Amino acid sequence: MSLRDVIAVVLVAIMTVVAWELLPPLFNIPKYIIPTFSQTFAELLRMAQAENLLRHTLSTAMMTTVGFVVGSLLGAAGGYLLGMSTFWERVLSPYILGLQIAPKVAFAPLFIMWFGYTFWPKLLVTILIVFFPILVNVLQSMKTVDRDMINLARAYSLSRSQIFWKIEFPASLPALMAGLRIGATLAVIGVTVGELVGGNTGLGYLITYAEGQANAAMVFNAIILLTVIGIALYAVVAAIEARVLHYIPKARR
Secondary structure (H helix, E strand, O other): OOHHHHHHHHHHHHHHHHHHHHHHHHOOOOOOOOOOHHHHHHHHHHHHHHOOHHHHHHHHHHHHHHHHHHHHHHHHHHHHHHHOOHHHHHHHHHHHHHHHHOOHHHHHHHHHHHHOOOOHHHHHHHHHHHHHHHHHHHHHHHHOOOHHHHHHHHHOOOOHHHHHHHHHHHHHHHHHHHHHHHHHHHHHHHHHHHHHHHOOOOHHHHHHHHHHHOOHHHHHHHHHHHHHHHHHHHHHHHHHHHHHOOOOOOOOO
16 A cells, blocks of 8 residues: 555545534534544443453454354365365255355344354354355356366376365465455354344444443444454455465556
8 A cells, every 4th residue: 555545544534533523513413323433432431441342342353253264164165075076066056055045144043042142143143154155256266167277187197186286276266265355244244143133242242232222332332343353354364365366466556
């Protein structure tokens, strides 16, 4: 990012804060609807002292990370296994499509009935939400591998595992990393849904708690912190992608 880009980002942030501070009082909007920036910041300090904000934030961040990692591993493994077997892909595709279409948030109450008000419901919802984009991306990339390369490898008597590691896996990395980017943003949604429906810790729980108190400033702070967690996870994935796919030239603008 160039210096001009940094300055533009900072200016937009400053204008946003100024508008946030001045517009609600200008239009006589009460703070329980849209609090000003200063009121929101003051509530953030109060939450840090009185509401165990750090514990709730760390709980959400940990569940987001664990759900993202497990969902990514399962999605990638499923995509590669189905990509290597056209028979099992045909057999399991209708069931995978059905689960993919089913709204994942609707599973949260069911998981609560099964596992109670523990960390399992929000973790499982997160894994489900992350799982399918990565599986679909990897499976599609396996279908588009150059067949001539595979036939050439077979002509040189390479084993199935050698074909996978030397041809199919490297060719699928861009699609895998794209799926991980999508999963990084969806992981925060999965954890939040689980905490909203039946959590007793986390930022989603604070949103539900604040709703009962008509405390919009607390809701704003929880949403901002959730966004920060999502951005941090996305940045980690982007850094890994830049290192793994360093051989792909970047487009010039």
